[in-house]
Amino acid sequence: MSSGKLENKSFMEELRSFDKGGFFELGHxxxxxxxxxxxxxxxxxxxxxxxxxxxxxAFEGENSSSSVGAxxxxxxxxxxxxxxxxxxxxxxxxxxxxxxxxxxxxxxxxxxxxxxxxxxxxxxxxxHDWKNSAVAGALTGVALALTSDDTTHEQVVHCAITGAAISTAANLLSGIF
Incomplete structure (x- = not known):
């Protein structure tokens, strides 16, 4: 055994350390x-x-065993x-x-x-402001919509608007809380 002490970190300290170092070093x-x-x-x-x-x-297994009142x-x-x-x-x-x-x-x-x-x-x-969040949210919504099996024009527009709205709201609310 080594003579050095083992470092004891709490779970929250471990999570915070990920923000400082990171998992990857890809050069940029x-x-x-x-x-x-x-x-x-x-x-x-x-x-x-x-x-x-x-x-x-588990839910289906429970319902199949008790058919009354399922x-x-x-x-x-x-x-x-x-x-x-x-x-x-x-x-x-x-x-x-x-x-x-x-x-x-x-x-x-x-x-x-x-x-x-x-x-x-x-x-x-x-x-870094709400405008960046809105554009990033909209483009992310489009990317997600395009991964669906049956993508329609309406679905792409809906996902873009939803992504922009959620992202913008999160950005604006992050300053409040």
Missing amino acids: PLLNRVAESFIKAAGIGAIQAVSREAYFT TEIPGAKKHRFPDLRGETNRKSLEAMVKNTGKESLQWGLAAGVYSGLTYGLKEARGA
Whole structure:
């Protein structure tokens, strides 16, 4: 054993240390920021997708065992993985991995595009304000809309407006709280 003390950090100190150092050093702050945002959000997307599937699997199992008084979750089927039917374990696992990967990619894409755009606009304009957030949110919304299976013109416009509105509101509210 070494004579040095082991450093004890709290969970919050560990999280704060990520902001200082970072995961990657790709040679440019823009690339570092995009890569870190992508990885963090993709991980969150994967956890969300798997936990949602686990919840619906458990809920369906509970309802199939007690048919009296079973309630249906509105929209539950619509949010499930479309290829996950439970025919065989191998097919179910393959469908879950495929769909979890797709959802992870979507979350990572959104975070990477948004982070990269806000950084790039801040560097280009010399200011970080609601205008940067609005443009970055709109373009991120367009990117997300284009990852859908059946993309329509209306859906792209709706996602752009929603992304801009949410991003702008978050930027404006960050100064208040």
